[in-house]
Amino acid sequence: MDILSHLTPMFFGLIAAGTLIGIIFGAIPGMTATMAVAVCLPLTYAFGLENGIALLLGLYVGGISGGMVPAVLINIPGTPSSITTTFDGYPMAKRGEGERALKIGIVASVFGGLFSAAVLFFFAPVLADFAIKFSYVEKFLIILLALTVIASLCSNMLMGIFSGVLGVWLSLIGTYSITEGGNGEPRLMFDFMQYYLVDGFSLLPVLIGLFGLTTVLLDAEKGFKDDAVQGKISLKGGAKFRFNVFKGQLLNLVRSSGIGTLIGILPGVGGSAASVLAYSQEKNFSRDSSQMGKGAPQGIVSSESSNNALTGGALVPLLSLGIPGDSTTAILIGAFTLQGIQVGPLFIGNNLDTWYLMMIALVAANVLMFGIMYFAIRHIAKVIEVPKFILYPLIIMMCVVGAYAINYGIMFDVWTLLIFGVFGWVAHKVGLETVPLIIGFILGKSAEVYFVKSIESYGNLTIFFTKSPIAAFLWVLIAVSVAFAIYLRVRNRRRPEEIES
Amino acid sequence: MKPIWGKTCLALVVSAAMGVGVSAQAADDCPLPGNLRVVIGSTSTGGDTYQVSSMVVDQLADKLDINAKVDAVGVMPGFQALQRSRHGNTIMIFHDGAYLGNLYGVNGYPNIFDQYVVGPTIAINPGNAYLVPKGSPYESMSDVIEAAGNGKQIRVAIQPGSVSEIGFSALKNAVRLKYPGKESNIVAVNTGSQADKNQLLFDGAVDMINGSVQANEQYTQLPADDQKAMRFVWLTAREDTIQQTNESGMGDTTREQLLGYTTPNVSVPMDDSQDFTFDKEFFFLYNKDMDPAAIDCIDNALSDIYDQGEIQEQLKKAFFVPDFKPSKEASSYLKEKNDQNQTIINDLEG
Numbered sequence: 001m002d003i004l005s006h007l008t009p010m011f012f013g014l015i016a017a018g019t020l021i022g023i024i025f026g027a028i029p030g031m032t033a034t035m036a037v038a039v040c041l042p043l044t045y046a047f048g049l050e051n052g053i054a055l056l057l058g059l060y061v062g063g064i065s066g067g068m069v070p071a072v073l074i075n076i077p078g079t080p081s082s083i084t085t086t087f088d089g090y091p092m093a094k095r096g097e098g099e100r101a102l103k104i105g106i107v108a109s110v111f112g113g114l115f116s117a118a119v120l121f122f123f124a125p126v127l128a129d130f131a132i133k134f135s136y137v138e139k140f141l142i143i144l145l146a147l148t149v150i151a152s153l154c155s156n157m158l159m160g161i162f163s164g165v166l167g168v169w170l171s172l173i174g175t176y177s178i179t180e181g182g183n184g185e186p187r188l189m190f191d192f193m194q195y196y197l198v199d200g201f202s203l204l205p206v207l208i209g210l211f212g213l214t215t216v217l218l219d220a221e222k223g224f225k226d227d228a229v230q231g232k233i234s235l236k237g238g239a240k241f242r243f244n245v246f247k248g249q250l251l252n253l254v255r256s257s258g259i260g261t262l263i264g265i266l267p268g269v270g271g272s273a274a275s276v277l278a279y280s281q282e283k284n285f286s287r288d289s290s291q292m293g294k295g296a297p298q299g300i301v302s303s304e305s306s307n308n309a310l311t312g313g314a315l316v317p318l319l320s321l322g323i324p325g326d327s328t329t330a331i332l333i334g335a336f337t338l339q340g341i342q343v344g345p346l347f348i349g350n351n352l353d354t355w356y357l358m359m360i361a362l363v364a365a366n367v368l369m370f371g372i373m374y375f376a377i378r379h380i381a382k383v384i385e386v387p388k389f390i391l392y393p394l395i396i397m398m399c400v401v402g403a404y405a406i407n408y409g410i411m412f413d414v415w416t417l418l419i420f421g422v423f424g425w426v427a428h429k430v431g432l433e434t435v436p437l438i439i440g441f442i443l444g445k446s447a448e449v450y451f452v453k454s455i456e457s458y459g460n461l462t463i464f465f466t467k468s469p470i471a472a473f474l475w476v477l478i479a480v481s482v483a484f485a486i487y488l489r490v491r492n493r494r495r496p497e498e499i500e501s
Numbered sequence: 502m503k504p505i506w507g508k509t510c511l512a513l514v515v516s517a518a519m520g521v522g523v524s525a526q527a528a529d530d531c532p533l534p535g536n537l538r539v540v541i542g543s544t545s546t547g548g549d550t551y552q553v554s555s556m557v558v559d560q561l562a563d564k565l566d567i568n569a570k571v572d573a574v575g576v577m578p579g580f581q582a583l584q585r586s587r588h589g590n591t592i593m594i595f596h597d598g599a600y601l602g603n604l605y606g607v608n609g610y611p612n613i614f615d616q617y618v619v620g621p622t623i624a625i626n627p628g629n630a631y632l633v634p635k636g637s638p639y640e641s642m643s644d645v646i647e648a649a650g651n652g653k654q655i656r657v658a659i660q661p662g663s664v665s666e667i668g669f670s671a672l673k674n675a676v677r678l679k680y681p682g683k684e685s686n687i688v689a690v691n692t693g694s695q696a697d698k699n700q701l702l703f704d705g706a707v708d709m710i711n712g713s714v715q716a717n718e719q720y721t722q723l724p725a726d727d728q729k730a731m732r733f734v735w736l737t738a739r740e741d742t743i744q745q746t747n748e749s750g751m752g753d754t755t756r757e758q759l760l761g762y763t764t765p766n767v768s769v770p771m772d773d774s775q776d777f778t779f780d781k782e783f784f785f786l787y788n789k790d791m792d793p794a795a796i797d798c799i800d801n802a803l804s805d806i807y808d809q810g811e812i813q814e815q816l817k818k819a820f821f822v823p824d825f826k827p828s829k830e831a832s833s834y835l836k837e838k839n840d841q842n843q844t845i846i847n848d849l850e851g
Contacts, residue, residue, distance in 0.1 A: 038573075041546055042555065132729065135704045136697075175608065178662045179544075179575075181692035184608045198577045198609055267696045321729070322716060323696040324547065333547030337715075338555065340819045342752050344719030345729055408540075408572040453697075457690060457706040 003353050006050045014055040015361055019368045022062020029076045029208045030402010033063020034328045044335040052335050054361040060328050061113060061311055061365035065373060068105040068304055073098055073384045074395060076212035080203055080442060081271035081307035084279040088292060088299030095295060099381040103241040104297045105304040106373045112305035113366035115257035116312025121359050128320030131265045136457055137467040139269055140450035141474035143443050146273045148478055149280030150436040151485035163433040167440020172448060174200025180449050196412045205403040205416040206441060210434055212399050213421025216392045218428060224389045245297050252282050252298055253305050260306030264313020264325045271310045271326050272442045278306030284484040319347050531798035534590045537569040540582045542595035544575040549626045553783045554594040556815050557623050564802045577609055586788050589795045593786040598663035600839045604846050607662040613786060619832040620785025620796060621803055625822040627738040627746055628714030629664060629781045634702055635730035642735050642767050649687050650680030658698040658710040661691040664781050665711040667842055668737045671777035674845050675769045703728055715820055718752040736762040737779040745822045782824060784831055800827040
C-alpha cells in the first residue's frame with residue numbers, strides 16, 4: 001500500500017468532518033466524544049479502514065476539545081474530562097472573558113494533542129512496556145493521588161472531605177459488576193431500586209445534573225427579571241486574548257500534557273483523572289496559584305492541555321498492546337476488528353502504513369480542530385449573550401436528550417439527571433461542596449476496583465507500600481500533594497491576618 | 502423566506518411519512534417492525550459479540566428490508582430492554598454467558614430457557630483460550646493438572662460467571678477427577694477485561710489466564726525474554742470447530758498449530774470417558790411474547806442468508822465459525838449444553 005495514495009481530499013475531508021461533528025458532540029452537554037465515535041463506527045464499513053480511522057480520529061479529537069465550550073460558557077462540562085475547565089473558565093466568562101478563556105483552551109488543547117501525538121509516534125512501544133509496570137496497586141495510587149485534589153479545591157476542608165467521601169459513596173451504589181471481576185451483588189440500596197440501579201448512577205447524567213441543572217435551578221431561584229439589564233454576562237468588557245498569556249506557562253503546558261499522556265497510556269484510569277491530576281499539580285506547584293478557581297488562565301491551560309493529551313496517550317496501549325486506553329479508544333478498536341485487523345503488540349510492525357496514516361490523521365485532526373475552533377469561537381461564544389430565560393430551557397432540553405441517549409435510551413438516566421440537579425441545589429443550600437463530591441463520584445468506582453483487586457491479587461495491605469519503586473514514588477507525590485494543600489490553606493489563612501496587622 | 506421554509510418543512514414531513522410507509526410496507530410479509538433494535542450482552546464495540554452481531558444483523562436488515570441497529574448496552578440493560586419489548590421491536594444477541602451466569606448464580610441473570618425464547622445460533626468464536634507466560638514451567642494442561650495434584654497452587658485469571666469461568670471449572674473438575682480433594686489448588690483470580698487479565702500475567706500475579714486467539718495471538722509471537730510473551734496451552738473449542746476455520750489460522754499461528762492446543766492433543770477430562778470441550782456460541786434471544794411468525798421469519802431469512810454463503814466468508818475472515826441452527830433446534834441444543842455444564846458446576850460444588 002502506498003501511503004500517498006491514501007492522502008486524498010476524501011481522507012482530509014473526513015478528518016475535517018469528523019473534527020467538526022466531534023466538536024458539536026463535545027459541546028452539547030451529555031453528548032461525548034465516545035458517543036460520537038460509537039455512532040459513526042458502522043461507517044468504517046463503507047469508508048474502508050484508512051478513511052474510517054480518519055473520520056473516527058477526527059471525532060475523537062473534536063469531541064474531547066468541544067467539551068470545553070459549555071464548560072466555559074455555561075459551567076457544564078461537555079465531557080467528564082473538561083470538569084476542571086469549569087473551575088476557571090466559567091468565572092472568566094462571567095467577567096466577560098468567555099472568548100479569551102476559550103481561545104486559551106483551544107491553544108492549550110492543540111498543544112496537548114500534538115504533544116501526545118509526538119510522544120505516541122516516537123515512544124509508543126517503549127511507553128507500552130512502561131505502562132505494563134502499572135499493576136492494580138499503582139493504578140489505585142494514581143487514583144488516590146487524583147483524589148488528593150479535593151484537599152486543594154474545597155473552600156472548607158472538613159466539608160470538602162465529607163463531600164468527597166459522599167461522592168465516593170454514591171459511586172458505589174449498584175453492583176460490583178462481574179465484568180469488572182466483582183460478585184455482581186447489589187449494595188447500598190433497597191430491593192425495589194435494583195432494577196434501575198444495577199449498574200449504579202451513570203456518570204454523565206450525574207455530572208450534568210450537578211453542574212448544569214443545579215446552576216439553572218439556582219439562577220431560577222434568583223429570578224431572571226434583572227437579567228436583561230444587570231446580571232447578563234457580556235462578551236465585552238474583559239481582557240482580550242493575547243498569545244502572551246502563555247508566557248510562563250510552558251512548564252504548566254508540558255507537565256499537564258505529560259500527565260494527560262501518562263494517564264492515557266494507563267488503561268482504565270480514565271480521562272477525568274488526567275485533568276483533575278494536572279489541575280491539582282498546577283495548583284500545588286505553580287509559583288502563584290492563588291487565583292486558580294477564580295478565573296485564572298493557568299487552570300484552563302492545565303485542564304485542556306491534559307485532556308487533549310489523553311488522545312495520543314490512550315492510543316499507545318491500543319496500538320502497542322491491543323488494549324484501549326480509555327472509553328473512546330475502546331470503541332475505536334472496533335473499527336479494526338470490524339475490518340478483521342488484529343490489534344496487539346505486533347500491530348505497528350505489521351501495519352506500518354496504517355500506523356503512519358493514523359499519525360497523519362491525528363496531527364491533522366488537531367490542526368483542524370485548532371483552525372475550526374479558533375476562528376469559529378467568536379461566534380460560538382455569543383451563546384453567552386442569549387438571555388437566560390431563552391438559554392436555560394434549551395440547556396435543560398439538551399441535557400435531557402443527552403442523558404437519555406448516553407446509554408442508548410435508558411429513561412432512568414433522565415431521572416438521574418433530575419435527581420442530581422435537585423440534589424445539587426439542596427447541597428448548595430446545606431453547604432456541601434459540589435466539586436469534591438463529583439470528583440469523589442468520578443474516581444470512587446475505579447478506586448474500589450483497584451483497591452479490591454490489589455488485595456485479591458497480592459494478598460495484603462503492605463503491598464501498597466512495597467510493590468515497586470513506582471508505588472513508592474506515587475506515595476511521595478501523594479504526601480507532597482496533601483502537604484502542599486495544607487500549607488497553602490494555612491498560608492492563605494495567615495495572609496488576611498498579616499494584612500490586617 | 503417563509504414560503505420556502507413552509508415548503509421545505511412540508512417536503513420533509515411528506516418524505517418522512519413516505520419513509521415510514523415504505524419501511525412498514527417492506528415488513529408486511531413478515532411481522533417485524535420496520536425499525537429493529539438489536540441489543541447485545543456486552544458494552545464493548547471492539548469485542549466478539551458486537552463483531553458477530555453487526556455482521557449478521559447487517560445482512561438480516563438487507564434481507565428483510567428493514568432498519569436494524571446493534572446497541573452495545575451490556576447484559577442487564579439488554580435483558581431489561583428485551584423484557585420490555587413484547588412486540589418484537591427489540592431482540593437480543595448474546596453468547597453462552599447468557600445461561601452460564603444463571604448457572605453460576607450471578608445476581609440478576611435469568612433462566613433464559615424459562616423467561617425468554619431462545620432463537621437461532623449464528624456463529625462460534627473458536628478462540629476461547631488459556632495462556633501461560635512463555636517461560637512458564639507448564640508446557641501443557643497435563644502439567645497444570647499434575648502440579649495441582651501435587652499440591653502446587655495454580656492461580657488463574659478469569660472473568661467470573663461467564664464463558665471465561667467454564668473452562669476454569671472444567672480444569673478444576675479435571676483435577677478433582679484425578680486427584681480428589683486437590684481441586685482447591687486451582688484458584689480463580691476474578692478480574693474483568695482482557696487487559697486486566699494480561700496485566701496480572703505480566704505482573705506474575707497469576708500462573709495462567711483466560712484469553713482468546715484473537716486478542717492474545719500476537720503476544721505468543723513475542724520473544725521469550727519479553728515480559729509480555731505468552732504461550733497457548735489450551736483452546737476449549739472442539740477439534741471439529743477449529744477444523745472449520747481458515748487454514749491460515751489467525752495472525753502467524755496456523756490452523757494446524759491451533760489444533761495442537763485442542764482436544765485430543767490437549768486433555769482436560771470431563772469424566773471417565775471424554776474430555777471437556779466448549780464452543781462459545783452466539784445466538785438470538787426474544788421476548789417470551791414475541792410473535793412466533795416473526796421468529797419464523799427471522800429463521801427463514803437467516804437460513805437464506807447462510808445458504809447464499811457470503812456471511813460464511815465474512816465470519817471466517819474475522820476468525821469466526823458460521824453456525825446457523827434454526828430456533829427450535831438451537832433451543833434444545835443450548836438447553837442440553839446448559840445441562841451438561843450444570844453437571845460440572847454442581848459436581849464442583851459438591
